[in-house]
Amino acid sequence: MAGRLRMMFLGPPGVGKGTYATRIAPKLNIPTISTGDLVRAEIKQNTELGKKIKDYSSQGKLVPDEIILTMVRQRLQQTDAQKGYILDGFPRNVSQAIEFDKIATLDTVFNFELPDWVLVEKLSGRRVCDSCGTGYNIADIKNGEYVMPPLLPKVDSTCDKCGSDKIIQRADDTLEVVKHRLQVYTDETEPLIKYYADKGILKSFHVKKGLADLPRINAMLGIQEDSKL
Numbered sequence: 001m002a003g004r005l006r007m008m009f010l011g012p013p014g015v016g017k018g019t020y021a022t023r024i025a026p027k028l029n030i031p032t033i034s035t036g037d038l039v040r041a042e043i044k045q046n047t048e049l050g051k052k053i054k055d056y057s058s059q060g061k062l063v064p065d066e067i068i069l070t071m072v073r074q075r076l077q078q079t080d081a082q083k084g085y086i087l088d089g090f091p092r093n094v095s096q097a098i099e100f101d102k103i104a105t106l107d108t109v110f111n112f113e114l115p116d117w118v119l120v121e122k123l124s125g126r127r128v129c130d131s132c133g134t135g136y137n138i139a140d141i142k143n144g145e146y147v148m149p150p151l152l153p154k155v156d157s158t159c160d161k162c163g164s165d166k167i168i169q170r171a172d173d174t175l176e177v178v179k180h181r182l183q184v185y186t187d188e189t190e191p192l193i194k195y196y197a198d199k200g201i202l203k204s205f206h207v208k209k210g211l212a213d214l215p216r217i218n219a220m221l222g223i224q225e226d227s228k229l
């Protein structure tokens, strides 16, 4: 895999690609780049771009692709990204992908796949501490090859981190909203998957056990198993 580390992680909400990226990138000595992080950094540093982004969001508008692409291009020029990087959740549609191809070349797009019924259970099983934001999951998936244990607080209904008893389900994670989010993702992403498959750089990875799949992903990337997770 050496020298071919310009990667993008693609996958539906709930598939765990962000978690995989944050575990894998340090082992390869490359950064994870997510547009959400870039946006937050620009706003926090109050840059010219940050101010523009704020204007768009205060008007309830989406940040235009050209701003996103400018941020990504600047990020790719930094020293730590010269060996490679993992793009997390970007490009998110074909028009962004076409624009991105003008500023950089991806070596591999990993498409993380998980059947919708597992995603629905996982996403609607999400719970979060209302006080400190610690995440939990009540979904207990044990079905054939899919095994994902729940992530529960050690003491029933009490946050491990802050002791609050307000562990709630976000409005975003209710069943109907989850189903809608997955449908939007599928509609938007199917053409993108085809775009990268046609380029011959798409690799599919079937998620089955969540974090326990990391050894299989590492093996695929040629990462040695000795280092701690």
Ligand SMILES: [Zn+2]
Binding pocket: 129, 130, 131, 132, 133, 134, 159, 160, 161, 162, 163, 164
């Ligand atoms: Zn808490």
